[in-house]
Each structure stands twice: as structure tokens, then as C-alpha cells.
Amino acid sequence: MSFIQCENVVKRYDDLISVDHLSLSINKYEIFGLLGPNGAGKSTAIKMICGLLKADQGQIFVGGVSVKTNSIEVKKSLGLVPQEIAIYENLSARENVKFFGKLYGLRGEELNSKVDLALEFVGLTERKNEKPIKFSGGMKRRLNIACAIVHQPKLIIMDEPTVGIDPQSRNHILESVRKLNEMGSTIIYTSHYMEEIESICTKVGIIDSGRLIALGTVEELIDQNKMEDKITLIVDFVPNEMVFELEIHPKIKNVSVNDQTIQVYLNSSETYLQDILFILSKHDVKVHTLKREDPNLESLFLSLTGRSLRD
Ligand SMILES: Nc1ncnc2c1ncn2[C@@H]1O[C@H](COP(=O)(O)OP(=O)(O)OP(=O)(O)O)[C@@H](O)[C@H]1O
Numbered sequence: 457m458s459f460i461q462c463e464n465v466v467k468r469y470d471d472l473i474s475v476d477h478l479s480l481s482i483n484k485y486e487i488f489g490l491l492g493p494n495g496a497g498k499s500t501a502i503k504m505i506c507g508l509l510k511a512d513q514g515q516i517f518v519g520g521v522s523v524k525t526n527s528i529e530v531k532k533s534l535g536l537v538p539q540e541i542a543i544y545e546n547l548s549a550r551e552n553v554k555f556f557g558k559l560y561g562l563r564g565e566e567l568n569s570k571v572d573l574a575l576e577f578v579g580l581t582e583r584k585n586e587k588p589i590k591f592s593g594g595m596k597r598r599l600n601i602a603c604a605i606v607h608q609p610k611l612i613i614m615d616e617p618t619v620g621i622d623p624q625s626r627n628h629i630l631e632s633v634r635k636l637n638e639m640g641s642t643i644i645y646t647s648h649y650m651e652e653i654e655s656i657c658t659k660v661g662i663i664d665s666g667r668l669i670a671l672g673t674v675e676e677l678i679d680q681n682k683m684e685d686k687i688t689l690i691v692d693f694v695p696n697e698m699v700f701e702l703e704i705h706p707k708i709k710n711v712s713v714n715d716q717t718i719q720v721y722l723n724s725s726e727t728y729l730q731d732i733l734f735i736l737s738k739h740d741v742k743v744h745t746l747k748r749e750d751p752n753l754e755s756l757f758l759s760l761t762g763r764s765l766r767d
Pocket residue numbers: 469472474492493494495496497498499500501539648
């Protein structure tokens with residue numbers, strides 16, 4: 457049976473449907489990636505799963521417990537790492553984690569040992585007595601994670617935990633997600649960075665304009681959607697007639713141009729690369745660089761919506 461079950465969930469803000477009939481099952485021990493562009497509805501969906509926001513329609517169950525009728529029990533059973541950093545700058549790192557531990561009902565020796573474990577887990581033991589006002593953005597995000605996992609929840613929800621941080625903290629966070637999962641937590645991880653989702657998630661849901669438009673492992677999604685390869689060409693100039701010829705080629709799905717860079721999405725690039733080069737040479741266009749990339753989540757999103765993930 458699935459650990460998290462969303463059934464036909466809807467959230468509206470006046471005329472805007474932020475989450476549009478979302479039905480979704482997430483199994484235990486999954487690292488489930490929720491991917492989508494800005495404003496797609498990821499945070500709204502997560503807030504409803506956590507019981508922080510009421511759904512207008514539909515039902516959500518976490519571990520078999522209804523969020524609608526028993527949101528307090530659900531809130532206790534999970535750890536949310538919110539998008540906005542939620543820590544107290546005037547308390548030390550350790551006092552921050554302790555504060556959240558107490559909120560989750562931990563006391564005495566258990567509280568102290570779990571606080572120390574959480575700080576060690578995010579690599580902040582050495583800095584535990586310092587106030588986060590002196591911390592880098594990445595360290596604050598790591599402290600944010602320690603506060604959310606101090607009670608060792610079975611479900612951890614991370615809402616874009618790597619926004620605006622340095623590569624070292626980002627790698628640390630991604631590694632922590634893997635370790636938490638190995639230690640038995642189910643994880644929901646939202647991002648609009650497809651590389652992160654590809655590297656850590658066991659299953660992926662792609663959300664756009666509040667709707668779930670794809671669900672499966674990365675490999676399944678790419679196979680199911682008969683994905684295109686991407687060819688990037690850097691050329692000496694880009695005549696409009698040449699772009700038009702590329703666009704009307706029956707095997708070419710999409711052409712985008714940025715200065716002297718042309719990106720072409722097509723099926724079976726091995727077979728049709730010759731056609732592309734022929735069209736370019738007809739217009740006396742010289743190719744400086746040519747790169748072929750296998751399909752990935754970015755091209756899947758483009759294929760499903762006609763837009764780039766980071767438009
Ligand atoms: N409190 C609110 N009042 C009105 N509209 C809202 C509110 N919260 C979210 N929205 C709208 O709902 C839609 C989904 O927003 P949401 O924050 O869930 O998207 P997101 O996928 O998490 O985006 P991002 O990646 O930018 O965080 C957006 O159009 C947003 O403007």
C-alpha cells in the first residue's frame with residue numbers, strides 16, 4: 457500500500473487553480489522528486505500534504521491517516537524543510553535545533569542526543585554554539601534541515617532546499633537526502649533543477665500549471681514518451697530561411713535559436729543529423745561546434761509542454 461495518497465486534490469486562489477485534481481501515490485522508502493517550473497504548484501501541494509493548507513477538494517492520506525480529519529497526527533509524523541529558511545538568528549545553532557526538538561515533544565536525554573545527532577548529520581557540530589547570523593546561506597539551509605529532522609521522522613519533505621547556495625553545501629544536502637533515505641525515511645523533494653532530481657530521486661512527478669503531467673522513474677518517463685535527442689550547433693550566422701526549413705522538417709520537434717546557437721530536438725538524431733547538416737550547408741552556414749545529448753528530464757518537459765523548465 458502507498459505511504460502517501462493524494463486523491464483528486466484541488467486548491468484554488470480566487471480564479472487561479474494552483475493544484476488541479478492531483479492524484480498521486482508515493483510508496484514507503486521512495487525519494488520522490490516533484491519537479492516543475494516556478495509557480496507550478498509544488499509548494500501548494502506540499503503544504504496540503506503537511507496539513508498546513510486545507511485542500512478545497514479531494515483527500516490526502518499520510519501513512520493511512522487522513523490529513524483532513526487528523527492533521528495534528530500527520531504534522532507530528534513528518535519533518536518539513538520549508539523553502540523559506542525558518543530559524544532564529546538570535547539563538548545558537550544548537551538552541552535552534554533544540555527548540556524544534558521540544559516542539560516535537562522530545563525531552564531530557566533523548567532531546568539532547570537527537571539534537572547532537574541532527575547537527576552532526578548536517579555537518580554543523582563544530583559551529584553548534586554560534587548564532588546563525590554569521591552563517592553562509594548554505595549553512596543556514598543545513599541548519600534548517602537539522603531542525604526538521606531532529607525528531608527522526610519517517611517522512612521528510614524538502615521544498616527546494618538548495619535554492620541559492622554554494623556547490624559544497626548543495627552536495628552536502630544531496631548526500632544527506634540519500635543517507636536519510638538509507639536510514640529508512642521516505643522523502644519528497646521539490647526542485648526545478650532537473651540535475652538534482654535525476655541524481656537522487658527513485659521516482660519523479662512532473663507538475664505544470666497545477667497538473668501532474670508525468671509520473672514514473674526517469675528511465676520510464678523517457679521511454680514512455682519516445683523522447684527526442686537534442687543537438688546543439690554553434691554556427692557563424694543564422695538565416696531565417698534556414699530556421700524555417702529546420703522547423704518544417706517532419707522529424708524535427710522543436711528548434712530554438714539564441715544568437716549563434718541553435719538547439720534542435722528530434723527523434724533518431726543518428727539517422728537525421730545528415731538532413732540538418734544538409735539544410736545548413738544549403739544556406740552556406742558553417743558549423744563551429746556540434747553536440748548531441750541523450751534525452752533527459754529537461755527535454756521531456758519541453759516535449760510535454762512546449763516550454764523549458766526554467767522559462
Ligand atoms: N497565498 C497565495 N495566494 C494567491 N496565490 C497563490 C498563493 N500561494 C501560491 N499562489 C499561486 O499558486 C500558484 C502555485 O504556486 P506555488 O508556490 O505552489 O508554486 P511552486 O511550484 O512551488 O513555485 P516555485 O518553484 O516558484 O516555488 C502560483 O501561480 C502562485 O502565484
